[in-house]
Amino acid sequence: xxxxxxxxxxxxxxxxxxxxxxxxxxxxxxxxxxxxxxxxxxxxxxxxxxxxxxxxxxxxxxxxxxxxxxxxxxxxxxxxxxxxxxxxxxxxxxxxxxxxxxxxxxxxxxxxxxxxxxxxxxxxxxxxxxxxxxxxxxxxxxxxxxxxxxxxxxxxxxxxxxxxxxxxxxxxxxxxxxxxxxxxxxxxxxxxxxxxxxxxxxxxxxxxxxxxxxxxxxxxxxxxxxxxxxxxxxxxxxxxxxxxxxxxxxxxxxxxxxxxxxx
Amino acid sequence: xxxxxxxxxxxxxxxxxxxxxxxxxxxxxxxxxxxxxxxxxxxxxxxxxxxxxxxxxxxxxxxxxxxxxxxxxxxxxxxxxxxxxxxxxxxxxxxxxxxxxxxxxxxxxxxxxxxxxxxxxxxxxxxxxxxxxxxxxxxxxxxxxxxxxxxxxxxxxxxxxxxxxxxxxxxxxxxxxxxxxxxxxxxxxxxxxxxxxxxxxxxxxxxxxxxxxxxxxxxxxxxxxxxxxxxxxxxxxxxxxxxxxxxxxxxxxxxxxxxxxxxxxxxxxxxxxxxxxxxxxxxxxxxxxxxxxxxxxxxxxxxxxxxxxxxxxxxxxxxxxxxxxxxxxxxxxxxxxxxxxxxxxxxxxxxxxxxxxxxxxxxxxxxxxxxxxxxxxxxxxxxxxxxxxxxxxxxxxxxxxxxxxxxxxxxxxxxxxxxxxxxxxxxxxxxxxxxxxxxxxxxxxxxxxxxxxxxxxxxxxxxxxxxxxxxxxxxxxxxx
Numbered sequence: 041x042x043x044x045x046x047x048x049x050x051x052x053x054x055x056x057x058x059x060x061x062x063x064x065x066x067x068x069x070x071x072x073x074x075x076x077x078x079x080x081x082x083x084x085x086x087x088x089x090x091x092x093x094x095x096x097x098x099x100x101x102x103x104x105x106x107x108x109x110x111x112x113x114x115x116x117x118x119x120x121x122x123x124x125x126x127x128x129x130x131x132x133x134x135x136x137x138x139x140x141x142x143x144x145x146x147x148x149x150x151x152x153x154x155x156x157x158x159x160x161x162x163x164x165x166x167x168x169x170x171x172x173x174x175x176x177x178x179x180x181x182x183x184x185x186x187x188x189x190x191x192x193x194x195x196x197x198x199x200x201x202x203x204x205x206x207x208x209x210x211x212x213x214x215x216x217x218x219x220x221x222x223x224x225x226x227x228x229x230x231x232x233x234x235x236x237x238x239x240x241x242x243x244x245x246x247x248x249x250x251x252x253x254x255x256x257x258x259x260x261x262x263x264x265x266x267x268x269x270x271x272x273x274x275x276x277x278x279x280x281x282x283x284x285x286x287x288x289x290x291x292x293x294x295x296x297x298x299x300x301x302x303x
Numbered sequence: 304x305x306x307x308x309x310x311x312x313x314x315x316x317x318x319x320x321x322x323x324x325x326x327x328x329x330x331x332x333x334x335x336x337x338x339x340x341x342x343x344x345x346x347x348x349x350x351x352x353x354x355x356x357x358x359x360x361x362x363x364x365x366x367x368x369x370x371x372x373x374x375x376x377x378x379x380x381x382x383x384x385x386x387x388x389x390x391x392x393x394x395x396x397x398x399x400x401x402x403x404x405x406x407x408x409x410x411x412x413x414x415x416x417x418x419x420x421x422x423x424x425x426x427x428x429x430x431x432x433x434x435x436x437x438x439x440x441x442x443x444x445x446x447x448x449x450x451x452x453x454x455x456x457x458x459x460x461x462x463x464x465x466x467x468x469x470x471x472x473x474x475x476x477x478x479x480x481x482x483x484x485x486x487x488x489x490x491x492x493x494x495x496x497x498x499x500x501x502x503x504x505x506x507x508x509x510x511x512x513x514x515x516x517x518x519x520x521x522x523x524x525x526x527x528x529x530x531x532x533x534x535x536x537x538x539x540x541x542x543x544x545x546x547x548x549x550x551x552x553x554x555x556x557x558x559x560x561x562x563x564x565x566x567x568x569x570x571x572x573x574x575x576x577x578x579x580x581x582x583x584x585x586x587x588x589x590x591x592x593x594x595x596x597x598x599x600x601x602x603x604x605x606x607x608x609x610x611x612x613x614x615x616x617x618x619x620x621x622x623x624x625x626x627x628x629x630x631x632x633x634x635x636x637x638x639x640x641x642x643x644x645x646x647x648x649x650x651x652x653x654x655x656x657x658x659x660x661x662x663x664x665x666x667x668x669x670x671x672x673x674x675x676x677x678x679x680x681x682x683x684x685x686x687x688x689x690x691x692x693x694x695x696x697x698x699x700x701x702x703x704x705x706x707x708x709x710x711x712x713x714x715x716x717x718x719x720x721x722x723x724x725x726x727x728x729x730x731x732x733x734x735x736x737x738x739x740x741x742x743x744x745x746x747x748x749x750x751x752x753x754x755x756x757x758x759x760x761x762x763x764x765x766x767x768x769x770x771x772x773x774x775x776x777x778x779x780x781x782x783x
Contacts, residue, residue, distance in 0.1 A: 096734075097738070098734050098738075120737040121738075121741060121742045124739055132735065138736070138749075139753055140754055141753035141756075146736070153741055
């Protein structure tokens with residue numbers, strides 16, 4: 041599936057970023073090519089979620105230096121909606137509730153803004169309903185969720201499924217899924233994971249941000265990165281995740297110490 | 304540019320209805336005295352009882368003081384510097400639309416209210432009021448077949464004087480308040496609706512009020528009577544040109560619902576609000592009240608208030624009949640230097656009466672938006688219930704929102720619930736929508752619409768999408 045001639049989707053170089061004047065990312069480097077699945081693991085506060093928000097363009101996070109290229113084009117100056125339209129998707133760890141805004145209408149407006157970018161025709165209410173009903177099956181969601189307000193009163197698992205539904209509708213080029221597995225019971229985890237697997241394409245790529253190995257039992261990553269203190273400190277294959285699961289995060293600390301001593 | 308600055312820019316939209324129609328106008332000289340009142344009454348060929356009604360009101364008004372208890376501050380109006388009657392030059396009422404000055408038809412068409420036969424709104428009858436007079440009322444014949452009377456109040460005064468004499472001033476007495484007294488003395492036109500016993504009005508009725516002259520006050524008066532077991536849904540819309548002076552609008556609306564009758568009254572108020580420095584705009588001082596006189600009657604007010612420099616308005620329900628119901632659903636959006644003090648009064652008199660209040664205030668710029676409401680339960684109103692919900696949304700950090708709920712209960716067997724909340728447009732909600740490809744402007748507008756959805760659901764179908772568009776328009780502008 042992966043060859044050296046694959047196109048680079050995302051290329052992050054020496055990225056430094058801050059929130060509320062505090063630097064959180066201290067030089068992240070990452071290259072994601074088409075068809076690849078990457079997992080980023082690390083402790084709370086290691087900068088995983090910050091990295092995902094910076095890629096998606098959250099206005100509270102400032103890029104201090106470095107670059108983020110999407111298909112060879114720097115996207116740091118782009119507004120979040122522009123990044124979304126060209127195919128950057130962020131699956132939120134805590135999707136917000138938006139009272140009074142119909143989920144169906146929200147999904148339709150979002151889908152059409154992406155379709156417009158892809159020079160596809162915009163869908164009217166009826167056409168969209170057909171599409172969304174078909175995509176609902178991927179996450180085994182009840183159509184009744186469409187009638188409710190965006191995420192309002194949804195359980196943790198329902199919110200995450202709604203995120204994957206959005207991914208299914210927007211057909212992104214790169215999906216960054218921030219702790220999509222957190223707060224899910226084993227059945228919900230399986231549904232969400234199989235949804236992600238079904239949606240992955242040779243031309244698209246995925247970054248899974250997670251604490252635990254259990255999601256990686258369902259989705260096999262090509263690369264596993266370990267983040268600590270705002271940097272990626274180790275990269276390996278799926279064995280690295282298993283090792284991490286066995287030895288815990290102390291193993292990183294030992295690693296880091298070794299590295300320091302070597303330096 | 305920070306995000307909140309950009310939100311503020313978005314809510315500063317150009318006013319689309321600010322044009323002036325160049326038309327010859329007949330105006331009486333400025334100033335107010337008994338002779339002016341006699342002149343207005345004479346111009347309208349009014350019966351003697353009405354002239355007396357006006358003069359009594361004028362006498363009361365002279366003794367009254369302009370109220371200062373609201374949270375509104377504004378430069379005082381010089382009541383001698385206003386014109387009290389202005390009418391486009393043509394015979395007061397034309398027999399058919401073909402005879403109406405095409406400029407007037409064009410004006411209303413430009414406002415989105417086509418009056419000509421071919422272009423009419425299909426299920427809405429319209430009474431179009433231009434400055435002090437009614438220009439045309441559509442679908443009158445069709446309504447007459449059902450016994451429904453829908454005409455200008457001037458026509459009702461000459462054609463149905465008994466109904467006017469019986470009801471006018473009984474809901475809002477001439478000495479009710481300063482602005483109601485002024486209106487009773489000088490009102491020029493407005494709409495009249497009569498729904499006979501047992502009739503469900505076959506279409507939506509609506510009035511569209513247009514102010515065109517800058518120095519003329521508009522004092523319209525509306526009276527709606529729903530006889531036993533009848534029902535009607537009535538809509539009202541308002542716009543005015545942009546002038547750098549303040550124009551006075553002081554209206555009175557009276558509703559009467561008899562046994563089992565139901566009246567739904569909806570307003571979209573989009574008077575000129577003044578410019579971004581707060582210069583100009585309409586002073587909107589309005590007294591609206593409905594009486595549920597009959598058992599199991601129901602009056603429901605819904606309003607979308609987006610215009611005017613100053614809004615002072617409390618559409619109220621007097622729940623006299625046992626088991627009667629009063630409702631008030633409101634969206635008030637203020638921006639720049641607009642000030643709104645609006646709310647409702649629910650007066651429970653009959654047994655087992657119910658009222659519901661849902662108010663949504665959105666303040667942007669340096670505007671002030673206050674909800675002021677009274678829930679009063681009299682000793683005889685056993686088993687009465689009220690539920691109030693007042694939510695405010697602030698955009699930017701210079702706007703303010705206040706809630707003043709007054710509760711007076713003299714009946715221990717009654718139940719009053721009040722909920723209030725204040726929020727800001729949340730950055731996380733905005734980011735969530737944007738991260739799905741929805742642009743900033745549309746995201747803000749979606750969040751505001753969502754905030755108002757409880758009230759939108761109460762608006763008549765034909766109106767809800769219009770009101771949503773109006774809010775979106777108000778929120779439209781250049782993104783920085």
